[in-house]
Amino acid sequence: DIQMTQSxxxxxxxxxxxxxxxxxxxxxxxxxxxxxxxKPGKAPKSLIYSASVLHDDVPSRFSATGSGxxxxxTISSLQPDDFATYYCQQYNTYPLTxxxxxxxxxx
Amino acid sequence: xxxxxxGPGLVRPSETLSLTCSVxxxxxxxxxxxxxxxxxxxxxxxxxxxxxxYSGDTNYNPSLMSRVTISRxxxxxQFSLTLMSVTAADxxxxxxxxxxxxxxxxxxxxxxxxxxVSS
Numbered sequence: 462d463i464q465m466t467q468s469x470x471x472x473x474x475x476x477x478x479x480x481x482x483x484x485x486x487x488x489x490x491x492x493x494x495x496x497x498x499x500k501p502g503k504a505p506k507s508l509i510y511s512a513s514v515l516h517d518d519v520p521s522r523f524s525a526t527g528s529g530x531x532x533x534x535t536i537s538s539l540q541p542d543d544f545a546t547y548y549c550q551q552y553n554t555y556p557l558t559x560x561x562x563x564x565x566x567x568x
Numbered sequence: 569x570x571x572x573x574x575g576p577g578l579v580r581p582s583e584t585l586s587l588t589c590s591v592x593x594x595x596x597x598x599x600x601x602x603x604x605x606x607x608x609x610x611x612x613x614x615x616x617x618x619x620x621x622y623s624g625d626t627n628y629n630p631s632l633m634s635r636v637t638i639s640r641x642x643x644x645x646q647f648s649l650t651l652m653s654v655t656a657a658d659x660x661x662x663x664x665x666x667x668x669x670x671x672x673x674x675x676x677x678x679x680x681x682x683x684x685v686s687s
Contacts, residue, residue, distance in 0.1 A: 462630075479589075493672070495672075495673055495674070497674075503662055503679075504665075504677035504678065504680050505614070505663075505674075505677060506677075507668075507673055507674060507675045510668070510670070510672075510673040516675075543634055548613075548614060550614075550674070552672035552673075555627055556616050556629040556630060556631070557616035557672075558676075559613060559614035559615075559616075561613050561615075562613060562614075566687065
């Protein structure tokens, strides 16, 4: 299985901060990566697919880049609604696998 | 499209876990979509269980393949998960989901159903 390693596992930030989350794949996966946001008691919500493409309903403060084995998710100016846990996921190879998550909480 | 999981919240060890995902706003046997099951636990995080394609083809996580079956009932517009010989390690929140239509983006999710394996 392809392992997806996220870092950090958690971070504390303030409203307005720039936040970057990193995801590393155990082998090259092209751009077959998605990013999800999950809030407590809710299902994960897809934010980004194909490594960098935002869904239409995702605010433009979210962006993502990467290919091969290194991927990043950036929130340019953290908003109160963004405090949540974020996961990367690869779909280059079955079984689909997810990163361990990065929890963004309030400093 | 909306998805809703249902099933027992408590399963005895060694028994079979059976969950159903009811679909509205779309059809499980048309549209070239993948209908998936994913589970989440504190120990294992998010774990993809498998999918059933609109055609009926299935694909399972090798870690669960010997115990899992995903099937569908087009007349009820539902798809189901069966997991045999459960242990405490199968305790998790179980989600059903559908892709965006691109074959891989898990875009539409149910709200999830918690399942506890305990005697």
